[in-house]
Amino acid sequence: MDRLLTLKLDAIGCEAEAWLNGVPLARADAARPRALVPIHEYTLAGANRLELVVWPHPRTARPEEPLPPLRLVADGHTSASLRILLPRLGNGVDEASARTLAELHWAPPAGQGYTAPVTLHEDVQIPVSFPRWRWLDAPPLPAGATAALRAQAAALLEQFHGALSSGEISTYLTATRFRTEELALAYQRPAEEATARLRGLFEGLHAAGRAWQAVDAEALVLRPLAGGRLHELLGADGEPALRTEPDEQGHVQAQPLRVAAVEGRLYVLR
Missing domain, CATH: 3.10.450 (Nuclear Transport Factor 2; Chain: A,)
Structure with missing residues (x-):
């Protein structure tokens, strides 16, 4: 194997979470504004559901007890991005040296109101071949x-x-x-x-x-x-x-x- 399918998550001025096929794989926030995670074991042959959640609920939130939404106003400096990259082993994991297979980006203009959590999603075809995982x-x-x-x-x-x-x-x-x-x-x-x-x-x-x-x-x-x-x-x-x-x-x-x-x-x- 000479390439490593990697998820890259960036967050500026917010907390963000990256999901792939219904599984959360990384969080980024002010303390850790970037996360890089290999994702082979959660990737499927064919369509894959990619999700970017901004201001996600706590991991311990119970689905049967939904939390109230949070209404916010953008300051123009807040953004989050999610990319799936295919770098060669030994190379840097960034857009300059790796092929970008999919991406989601959120950057509301100053003054725009929004309700958190904000979820962006896209079904993407990832050109790799993996077996059907047991889960x-x-x-x-x-x-x-x-x-x-x-x-x-x-x-x-x-x-x-x-x-x-x-x-x-x-x-x-x-x-x-x-x-x-x-x-x-x-x-x-x-x-x-x-x-x-x-x-x-x-x-x-x-x-x-x-x-x-x-x-x-x-x-x-x-x-x-x-x-x-x-x-x-x-x-x-x-x-x-x-x-x-x-x-x-x-x-x-x-x-x-x-x-x-x-x-x-x-x-x-x-």
Whole structure:
């Protein structure tokens, strides 16, 4: 593989979020005005739905409890842009050195009123060939996590927490095998190498005495993605629910989990 399909998100004077095929992939704001994310594992053969959301709702917002819209007036200096680029590996990820496959741009003139969140979208054909990912065939669940689904998700997190805290890494590696295999396929890397890297990461954390944060089942947020086919497991702060306690420098090792519910079981697919 000599090219890396990459999403580039820029935000000036606002917060913006980039979505691809119903999955949020990046946020940009004043603290981090640019985000670059490889997107092979969320890209489809054929039409892809690209979305740019300006002033998005918090990640923890519940779809069954819609937040009121926010009415704003543009100052002429606020803008957001989203591009899908195809740079060669080793080259810079920018419009000058990479092919632009799709883009969305928002820059309202000064004095124009608008209601946030603002969503721009476009269906684009991306000239790449990927297999049909498993998450596309997961059954969509209705908005609002049921008590049973929340209990399943909390139990899965507790299982991972207990295993990783004791240094028993195989439980996590086995449960995330589908994700590992598809990521390896998406980026043309051996799945065994990806598994070995994960094992090395967890072994290093355990050897260093890094503790995993306790699971707070009451605060657990299940964020629906891809039309309800996936749910992202988040803490009350909108960050991944499975993560270590901060180290002395404040660094946290987080493990994002996006799961699908199929015939009463949860599968980690992203």
